[in-house]
Amino acid sequence: MLEGYAPGYAQDALSMMNTRTASDRAAFAQQLFTPGARVLDLGCGQGSITKTLAPACHVIGVDIHHPLLPTGSTVDYVTATVYALPFATASLDVVFSHALFEHLTNPAAALTEIRRVLRPGGHLAISTSDWSRAKIRPRTANVDAALRGHYLLRRQNGGDPFSGRTIATKLATAGFTNITERTRYREDLTYRALATYIETRLAAALARPLTKDHDQLTSAARSAWSWTKSPAIGDFHQCWQELTATR
Ligand SMILES: C[S@@+](CC[C@H](N)C(=O)[O-])C[C@H]1O[C@@H](n2cnc3c(N)ncnc32)[C@H](O)[C@@H]1O
Secondary structure (H helix, E strand, O other), X not given: OOOOOOOOOOHHHHHHHHOOOHHHHOHHHHHHOOOOOEEEEEOOOOOOOHHHOOOOOEEEEEEOOHHHOOOOOOOEEEEOOOOOOOOOOOOEEEEEEEOOHHXXXXXXXXXXXXXXXXXXXXXXXXXXXXXXXXXXXXXXXXXXXXXXXXXXXXXXXXOOOOHHHXXXXXXXXXXXXXXXXXXXXXXXXXXXXXXXXXXXXXXXXXXXXXXXXXXXHHHHHHHHHHHHHOOOOOEEEEEEEEEEEEO
């Protein structure tokens, strides 16, 4: 399946990601960043986490989408895909990745490539979301229908909206050891902003020619639109699964 990266690079998605900081999103991995370590931030986006990820280390941000990568920074940035990293075998101490794995068509191949570039004894730290455990209240029929469309769109783009559920097993299967795992909840968006975020993506998908599952997405888009107009006050907390492991 072709990988499409469902959130896209529109301003609303970029603004949301730009609020993320290392002190929050990478707190679970801080003990891995020993001074002088060579660290990758995979799927680094605009670098809002990367720039303060590990000040005592040599940090390299990697992303497939070149226009996102900051320039003129103390951090190095490289354009590459996680499936073919331009680094020598066993040349890195730590690989960190936040909010990438849920968008990958082939996480197993990505983990094989990460294992290649990590030195034996090197560490991996992954945070990936699990929409199946997100707390979204109230959960009306329109919210449920909009979410079903949202998951369908993620899957059409090759991702797994429930990635956090299975990532530990994937790390073990890839040969990583000392796997630690914990769950964090965060209010990534307000309840109302989530409705708009989902509605915008469904509408954009339907505007493209030959969209698969057109009827299902049309009905989900209608529900998402009704959700955006609902006066209901609610809340949204995304479920993040945070893991560390050793190569
Ligand atoms: C949801 S954003 C996360 C950005 C940042 N890590 C954060 O949490 O704010 C996912 C990023 O992964 C990048 N990406 C998607 N597929 C990729 C791939 N195969 N290899 C490298 N980067 C990829 C996208 O371009 C995007 O910038």
